[in-house]
Amino acid sequence: MTHSRTRTIPSKCLSSIAGGVFALSLGAVALSATPDRASAEDIVIGIPAAQSAPVGVADHQDWTNGVLMAIDEINASGGVLGKNLSAKIVDTDIMTPEGTIAGIQALTEADVDAILSAFVLIAQPAMDAAATTGVPYLHGNTSTPSEELFKSDPEKYRNIFQLDVPESYYGAGYIKFLTDLVESGQWEPKNNCVHIVQGQISYTQLISKATQEAIAQSDMWEQGPITDIQFPVQDWAPVIRALHDGDCAAQMIDHWVAAELAAFAQQYASDPVDGALVYMQYGPSQPEFLDLAAGAAEGMVWGTVYGVYADEQGTRFREAYRERYPGIMGMVYTGGGYDAVYMMKDAWEKVGDTKDFDAVGDAIRAMEYRGVNGLYKFDPATQSGISYPNMTDDPEGGQAHLFFQVQDDEHRIIAPEPFAEVPFAPARWMQ
Numbered sequence: 001m002t003h004s005r006t007r008t009i010p011s012k013c014l015s016s017i018a019g020g021v022f023a024l025s026l027g028a029v030a031l032s033a034t035p036d037r038a039s040a041e042d043i044v045i046g047i048p049a050a051q052s053a054p055v056g057v058a059d060h061q062d063w064t065n066g067v068l069m070a071i072d073e074i075n076a077s078g079g080v081l082g083k084n085l086s087a088k089i090v091d092t093d094i095m096t097p098e099g100t101i102a103g104i105q106a107l108t109e110a111d112v113d114a115i116l117s118a119f120v121l122i123a124q125p126a127m128d129a130a131a132t133t134g135v136p137y138l139h140g141n142t143s144t145p146s147e148e149l150f151k152s153d154p155e156k157y158r159n160i161f162q163l164d165v166p167e168s169y170y171g172a173g174y175i176k177f178l179t180d181l182v183e184s185g186q187w188e189p190k191n192n193c194v195h196i197v198q199g200q201i202s203y204t205q206l207i208s209k210a211t212q213e214a215i216a217q218s219d220m221w222e223q224g225p226i227t228d229i230q231f232p233v234q235d236w237a238p239v240i241r242a243l244h245d246g247d248c249a250a251q252m253i254d255h256w257v258a259a260e261l262a263a264f265a266q267q268y269a270s271d272p273v274d275g276a277l278v279y280m281q282y283g284p285s286q287p288e289f290l291d292l293a294a295g296a297a298e299g300m301v302w303g304t305v306y307g308v309y310a311d312e313q314g315t316r317f318r319e320a321y322r323e324r325y326p327g328i329m330g331m332v333y334t335g336g337g338y339d340a341v342y343m344m345k346d347a348w349e350k351v352g353d354t355k356d357f358d359a360v361g362d363a364i365r366a367m368e369y370r371g372v373n374g375l376y377k378f379d380p381a382t383q384s385g386i387s388y389p390n391m392t393d394d395p396e397g398g399q400a401h402l403f404f405q406v407q408d409d410e411h412r413i414i415a416p417e418p419f420a421e422v423p424f425a426p427a428r429w430m431q
Helices: 057-076 097-109 123-131 144-152 168-183 202-217 237-246 258-269 288-293 312-324 333-351 357-365
Strands: 006-009 043-049 085-091 114-117 137-139 160-162 193-198 222-228 250-254 277-281 301-304 368-371 374-377 402-407 410-415
Touching: 043 057, 043 097, 043 333, 057 085, 057 114, 057 312, 057 333, 085 097, 097 114, 097 123, 114 333, 123 137, 123 144, 123 160, 137 333, 144 160, 168 202, 168 277, 168 301, 168 410, 193 202, 193 237, 202 222, 202 250, 222 237, 237 258, 258 277, 258 288, 312 333, 333 357, 333 368
Parallel strands: 043 085, 043 114, 114 137, 137 160, 193 222, 193 250, 250 277, 277 301
Antiparallel strands: 006 085, 301 402, 368 374, 402 410
């Protein structure tokens, strides 16, 4: 089914909505707000947001919250080019090509000035739909297919930008993290084996493949068992038995759905593998993870190639965000949506005309913008971000591949330097 429910909403109408709270096992509940119309004079930002899909709702609400927060800040400071910003939000089915196209088309037909998207699951329909008008389209797809599509026709997709790096960097970055943890003396693994539990969608398969390649190139690590899982995971007991059988020091749970990873954490905590470092790929960043894990994730590690820093700038953002949206804060797309609006502001002010899409695209291409999620600078070959330390040795040369650990039921950055808040602390079953 295609979802294309459309509404134009000044940001103040959504300022009281908390981060998306849902359990996939119960189904997603569409978020609601009082519809209103933007002024004809407003600069309109289009947001294709998954609000009634079976996955993605929490991430997309995080993104929307960050966008609306930036819009309110900018409007309070006088707007852009003498105009206010407003948001046009389209409930988009990101699970199907038809739904993805309908969401993007609803925005291009509404003549928005930019499209800012957390991510879609199928890149080509979204990129093709946006390319018809050339509207600037900034997204956080974390996707190799998005890069490959851009490289296939840079002119057609000239105004489409991937804010972060592709998912393959999760693999190489994870092995680098393990190596650094050992070499820094923070962890003495019981063996050199890495067990991968992999989902079956393209995203998780590409991460698994990149991890296996990084292990093969490593002098420290060896490939352990590879265990397949299918979404939705109803019972983690067979996986946990496989982890016990493999008995690897490093265990990578290559899955991204927060509710299911929280269920894994609860089952694993009651039957852990002695001495194992448990890493869960990305999903714990979603706000509901800590609630649903209910303390069971203590000591577990997760990572993101694109997340909110805890430096001075990131801390100010975190404090302001939590004041506006009480409760557990998502650590990825909150900052991504916020940064994307400020990037558009800078580009629009440089060009002086929000409708000159190609000039705005040129301004974004040439941009180096330091946001709460790190430095945005686009690789001209792929029109996507730069990852530290995976692509550059300069901590301020890109977006840090952040590794978090759950400590005292909070997400704390433990790597890379110089962005770590706290040192790694062995989980109770590692001691």
